[in-house]
Amino acid sequence: MNYWFECKVSYERQADNMGMKKVSESYLVDALSFTEAEKRIIEEVSPLVSMGELEVVNIRRARIAELFLEGAPEADRYYRAKVNFITIDEKSGSEKKTSATMIVKSDSLPSAVTELSAQLDSQMATYEIASITDTQILDVYQYVAPAK
Template sequence: MTDWFTVKIKYLKQNPENGSIQSKSEAYMLNALSFTEAEARLQGILEEYIPEYNLLACAKTNIQDVIIDEAFDYFYKVKVSYISADPDSGKEKKINENYIIQADGLKDAYEKMEGRLQGSIVDWEIPSISKTTVVDVFPYIEEKVLEKEQQEVEA
């Protein structure tokens, strides 16, 4: 099972208009099995676009799932809350889950999350939606994992 990681990098970029060099910081999200794999995956993804960069941070994030819609540029963090009963004690407990949704705006993110939660057996609410600084999200592709495992078995 993979975890979601937020990786922040800093690099130098030349301004095409006046030739000046600017320092840029960007955040990316990806899922991986470990911190090492998260860093290695990001390096493999970015090597043709940003050959030289400094890794500022790599942190595990508390994200349940990511909903990607390539038609839009921005990512929103949506917090979903619901009440769950503890089967042993019978007490009610509030549970919060965070999702990342690629959407056109706050309203679009809300509607996409609402659509996903339709038919849920628990009563839920969306207490907050916020725009993130994440530039891009790279989900773990199961086919690549299976290919890698198959190559290891064959070797």
């Protein structure tokens, strides 16, 4: 079973005024372990770094239930949504809420809410969107099996 890791990398980039500027960027990586996540983020981001040294400054496990990445081609932002699934306890008759974190790719907050609602409406579960926020994630790297 693969897990999602949020990886933060730091490197120097050419600034507008002809100097160098240190930048930090966050990415989401599909991996089996912290070690594999570090290896994969270095492989994916190294070609984008033209000068200086790439440094992985932080890796943390992200508990993400589902990703909705099929947004419009112009979608370039990632939003983190907390969704509560509502079930009724048959014995006591009370509501039980189970929360899940999801990532939605979209071009704006309103369209992220629309996309998330459309995806969740196709399921049979009752839900409520508790929160949805913009993230600093620049890209998502899903695992792709090597061609044989």
